[in-house]
Amino acid sequence: MLDPKVCQQLRSIVGDSSFRDDQEALITHSYDGTPMQQAVPDGVIYPSSTKEVSEIMKVLSAHRIPLISRGSGTNLCGGTVPNNGGVVMVMHRMNKILEVDLENLTAVVQPGIITKEFITHVESLGLFYPPDPSSMAISTIGGNIAECSGGLRGLKYGTTKDYVIGLEAVLPSGEILRTGGKLMKDVAGYDLTKLLVGSEGTLAVITEATLKLIPLPTYKKTMLALYTDLYGAARTVSKIIENRIIPATLEFLDNPTIRVVEDFARIGLPVDAEAILLIEQDGDEAAVERDIARIIEICKQENASEVKVANTQEEALQLLTARRSAFTALARIRPTTILEDATVPRSKIADMVLRINEIGLKYNVQICTFGHAGDGNLHPTVATDARDHEEIHRVEQAFEEIFDAAISLGGTITGEHGVGTVKAPFLEWKVGAAGIEVMKGIKLAFDPHNIMNPGKIFAKESRKRLVLHK
């Protein structure tokens, strides 16, 4: 519960209707996209300007009240659950595209703009903002920046980090920090811009972003390849890259995912296929046609049982359905869907999928794996039931072993979802004790009183790594 005086101070900054502490507001901001994570905040505030954010932070700092900034809360790591209570700051009112600069190919936006709206706007100008997290129809650019969102186009175009070139952010003290600018080169001191991207709201509140745009590719082609052998699909992925072709999209679905998707979408996928690759290339027409022709050859060399190339945009959309409906299809088979993002070097995808399947059998949990094969970012997904504590325990053990397998293969515990609370106990496996210590020091430099999204990234206790006991 907040002190009534604090509530009054907050109301006087944003206006009565933009601060709420009624039950409805508190409950609806007690969770995000992550299953089985919930904690009720003490208040919810909706600022309309950087100045208001700054004033709010001064009040919260003075009273050491936790602040959880969020956009649409679509994250999958418990990143915006107010575990320690405090005030949830919803950025939706700060949702303007302030500028698209056609000379410098940059945009300046407020954090609350919906990613898809922004993408649609810049594409109408012949420009391209590539980061395309699956949540983009609902998620905000600010949330994408906080989590360093990836997406299907990461292999060729990179992730959110690669497109954020300047930030305005409010520090816990209320001070306003400005980093970078409309500059492709800037080495004035430590790179605070890239440090804030992916910092999960634990360092500062992002109030404005300068984004890099690139020319929109003029041509695109979509294809699908089916395999009866997992390694054939994996070798195809490696061979495409070895042939110096970087596709715009290079997605993977394993057999359990194919079954679930076909059951849901009835699009004629062969349920005995071991793997499907969804491949897109974009760019100049001649180059795209040449790349696609070469990719078809490689698929056939690797014994793809079928290769389908879309000849129209409608056909392309149909092929994309298999991948796009994966999460929806999975979400309907059991009450709880847990989607993870263990990531490995792309050459290790087949090894990782086989390890995941072994782990699923060992713990008797149903794991479907799909994801971004081109950049090794897999989404092992478990359909389960949060009410069944025994099963959930097995699911947790399985994921622990999956993270361990990813690390053993030279990978990481999270490719694009962030650490939040869900992966905090495993962070040390990836970054080591030295990495954790340095990160804690950075946190302290920004947030000496630990009021910025406390309880995220850093766990009270790190899990011991299974591999140590083997």
Place this chain on the structure above:
Amino acid sequence: MLDPKVCQQLRSIVGDSSFRDDQEALITHSYDGTPMQQAVPDGVIYPSSTKEVSEIMKVLSAHRIPLISRGSGTNLCGGTVPNNGGVVMVMHRMNKILEVDLENLTAVVQPGIITKEFITHVESLGLFYPPDPSSMAISTIGGNIAECSGGLRGLKYGTTKDYVIGLEAVLPSGEILRTGGKLMKDVAGYDLTKLLVGSEGTLAVITEATLKLIPLPTYKKTMLALYTDLYGAARTVSKIIENRIIPATLEFLDNPTIRVVEDFARIGLPVDAEAILLIEQDGDEAAVERDIARIIEICKQENASEVKVANTQEEALQLLTARRSAFTALARIRPTTILEDATVPRSKIADMVLRINEIGLKYNVQICTFGHAGDGNLHPTVATDARDHEEIHRVEQAFEEIFDAAISLGGTITGEHGVGTVKAPFLEWKVGAAGIEVMKGIKLAFDPHNIMNPGKIFAKESRKRLVLHK
């Protein structure tokens, strides 16, 4: 002077011949590529492994002895001058390419490898490492990482930061930190990889780097356009980008530079031209030819007095000579050459060049400006004489005003050279008091006893910004 016991400890780690404290070694490591910056270290050490670096750091930490890690010392910001004495660590013995992974398109290198050697090696495999600082024939990858080096290909391909995806680094304590990996996506905690890139040796010693490679473009075309009007050249730059063309290279020379270059190289440049643009495009042949045709059109629309397109590789090299010989040509006209890298949004290039010329007149100093027009990264260069204190004072005033002008136009004090000691007094102009405070906190988190390249980035006193007095 180091305590003889410390010298003995250091010798026992690296062997007698790899630690030196004789006058020759000390004097030759008292300066780097920056004019008028010199300070003698107390010792020079040449480690051959990460383990040795770690052992060395433990000794230096215990005795609070400053450590200045360096490659070839080509930097232009005083970044590797041992201002506070201490031990200079030269990384040249750790110069191996440990791996080029053709499946994952990554390379693992030690920091002491010469950039050009590395580039040549990966190009022989049909791969591409784009960062190409002018110093690349001498500079090391480790030095490039420390300074986040740019180069001529930054506009289209980004800078060093965009290609470093994993690091091994030794902390002042001797602990070994490992970040990232062969991963295109990794959001496990704060991005320490990008933070270490450009940290100028003030946080840790980089002992190994995992680099991202991309397919080598198959085709390239080079052209030159001459202008009698500076704004015509500037409008050409903006219009190329507005036409959704991102050239591989888009370089600029102003009239004073053209005169100096022609006087030196005798390549037939018209000395009355106000500006030259050197433009290269690479990629797929059809796309390159189409882009170059469109660029020629734009140059003509903007009244280029002459447009030359290279039809052979020899002709391309000849056109490149104008830009490549700029620094050499300038370096021979007076005893001291000071080359800066004030950077502005690309749409502000003409405004910036005119401001630089006004400032040159005001302080009666000879400023030649050339650089990377495509990314707004200009190199205003002064030919002067370090022995003439009165003139040097005017040069310093002129640069101060140039930095101020860059900031006023939305730019930065350094695009690719780093802060070092030379730009430390101006850093606050760019990042503000809040930025400095946060950066100092980060420094403290890594280096609590301030032994890592002390005196760099952070100035004892920041300069007051001129604009405040206007």
